[in-house]
Amino acid sequence: MFPRGAGSARRPLDIMWTFCLRSLVREYGWRFVRRVALRHPVRTLQAFQQAGRIDVSGVSVEVTGGGRHALDRPLSIVGAGFCLKPTNPSCPSGRANHDCEFLERLAGADAAGVPAPCRPCAIRDIGTRALRAGAAFYVMTSARDILDDVFVPAMTRGTFTTGLFVLCRYSFQPFAIGLLASGISGRLFPLEAGDCRDYRTWLLADRGIKAEQTAADGERMGAIARLFDAAASPSGGVRVQRRGSLLCPLPSAPASTRTVEAM
Ligand code: SF4
Numbered sequence: 001m002f003p004r005g006a007g008s009a010r011r012p013l014d015i016m017w018t019f020c021l022r023s024l025v026r027e028y029g030w031r032f033v034r035r036v037a038l039r040h041p042v043r044t045l046q047a048f049q050q051a052g053r054i055d056v057s058g059v060s061v062e063v064t065g066g067g068r069h070a071l072d073r074p075l076s077i078v079g080a081g082f083c084l085k086p087t088n089p090s091c092p093s094g095r096a097n098h099d100c101e102f103l104e105r106l107a108g109a110d111a112a113g114v115p116a117p118c119r120p121c122a123i124r125d126i127g128t129r130a131l132r133a134g135a136a137f138y139v140m141t142s143a144r145d146i147l148d149d150v151f152v153p154a155m156t157r158g159t160f161t162t163g164l165f166v167l168c169r170y171s172f173q174p175f176a177i178g179l180l181a182s183g184i185s186g187r188l189f190p191l192e193a194g195d196c197r198d199y200r201t202w203l204l205a206d207r208g209i210k211a212e213q214t215a216a217d218g219e220r221m222g223a224i225a226r227l228f229d230a231a232a233s234p235s236g237g238v239r240v241q242r243r244g245s246l247l248c249p250l251p252s253a254p255a256s257t258r259t260v261e262a263m
Contacts, residue, residue, distance in 0.1 A: 071187060081140050084215070151181070
């Protein structure tokens, strides 16, 4: 069900417009207008209309970009919220950033060599599966960073066409606007515990203030795993290179890159 808790009587459409109007006076909002909406006004209007019709309940939500890119194509990017990073014991990479020490530097360690915080970490699970499946992996932080790292490159250079994203259900519709306006077809999976459920907590998390560790439940993680398993590379391993804020799989790589082994 959505939304839950406080404000549950409000309809998702009201929540989407309130979210967008409040964001307009913030940096992300005016940068989105300048870098996306003014360049593609028709597509952005269509994105608002389409996002407003999304049913945000359910195991996942598909955002198909007006048929621009079919979702059965290989995923080009996978994103997961930084709030999935563990807090006890805490992530060795820190919290509100794009870093994952395991995927960047510790990959290749056998199970006994995986640091304790990383063993149950959903970022490790999703990121490893994504990279093995040939998708770039992105630890998502602020809306502004997502605009710069994902939406604008997709719109201007066609860097990303299809994606899978794990984020709070509360921000599904605004996020879908960004995807649709930038030409990405995506599948959105919700966090089911510790997630932001109103604008105030979302705004704090957007600034990196998020004490709760979020979680996707077993049903969502199972659905994500099945999607990746169908696309995993036969060898089970992949070389990884950091490019800006993203981790990218390489078909072949120099010795300085690291290899993520099957879990
Ligand atoms: S696997 Fe998880 S806990 Fe380990 S470095 Fe990456 S994000 Fe942090």
